[in-house]
Amino acid sequence: MLIKSGEMLKKNINAKWIPVIMIINKDMDKTNAIDSLADDFLNKPIDMNVLRTKINAWLKIKNRGNLEIDRFSNTNIYKIF
Numbered sequence: 001m002l003i004k005s006g007e008m009l010k011k012n013i014n015a016k017w018i019p020v021i022m023i024i025n026k027d028m029d030k031t032n033a034i035d036s037l038a039d040d041f042l043n044k045p046i047d048m049n050v051l052r053t054k055i056n057a058w059l060k061i062k063n064r065g066n067l068e069i070d071r072f073s074n075t076n077i078y079k080i081f
Contacts, residue, residue, distance in 0.1 A: 023041070039058065
């Protein structure tokens with residue numbers, strides 16, 4: 001169920017920018033987490049400091065992406081065509 005939710009988020013154009021951090025147990029295959037389109041994963045038991053660090057890192061990446069999109073959309077590239 002959770003794996004399908006991650007896939008649905010990544011395939012939805014309005015939600016695909018949302019980073020998916022999957023929490024897996026030791027028995028779960030890490031390949032399945034990656035194949036499910038998760039951006040990152042953590043093993044149980046969860047270290048809250050690691051989770052916070054990963055969330056902050058993904059937020060920085062998202063913010064950088066937004067800045068690039070804004071910069072690109074403010075250029076005169078459309079005048080070239």
